[in-house]
Amino acid sequence: MKERCLVLIKPDALEKRITGLVVDRLERLELDIVAAKTLAATEDLIRKHYAHLAGKPFLESTVHYMMGDYNHIANHKIIAFVFQGEDAVKKIRTALGATNPDNAAPDTIRGSFGKFDKVADVVYNCVHASDSAQDAEREIALWFKPGEVLDA
Ligand code: TYD
DSSP states (O other): OEEEEEEEEOHHHHHTTOHHHHHHHHHTTOOEEEEEEEEOOOHHHHHHHTGGGTTOTTHHHHHHHHTTTTTTOTTOOEEEEEEEEETHHHHHHHHHOOSSGGGSOTTSHHHHHOEEETTTTEEEOOEEEOSSHHHHHHHHHHHOOGGGSOOO
């Protein structure tokens, strides 16, 4: 089924300058990029994005990570993409690998570029992707204005 998927390149990935490597992996999936922009996400946007983590012990560390706090990135940035195509969510999440890079297969994006800080219990997994077509629509509405997303 043709669907859309939000992808976020997280602040540490921008700092490491691996955006091109991540997008290279994603482009092999033969989906269409229908929106892209760089932004310094507000804490409010990040908390809305991760609303489903309410009550989880790792919510605060996840918000700090997305704000660039752990990497001491003063002007933290995120690049947001919308990919569109057949089974976009499944294809992208398979390419990403498991949430915790320690559990992600080595040839996946998170397995290749992410890391898990066991001491601080912070998951640096470099990239986000929507976990369903339905959630993708909710997330895209948070990160993009309607006119910013093309219909491929
Ligand atoms: P989640 O939506 O469950 O995973 P995914 O990003 O793979 O869709 O979790 C959102 C983020 O929360 C995840 O990218 C990293 C963080 N997180 C932890 O720090 N510890 C955990 O045990 C889990 C499940 C998530």
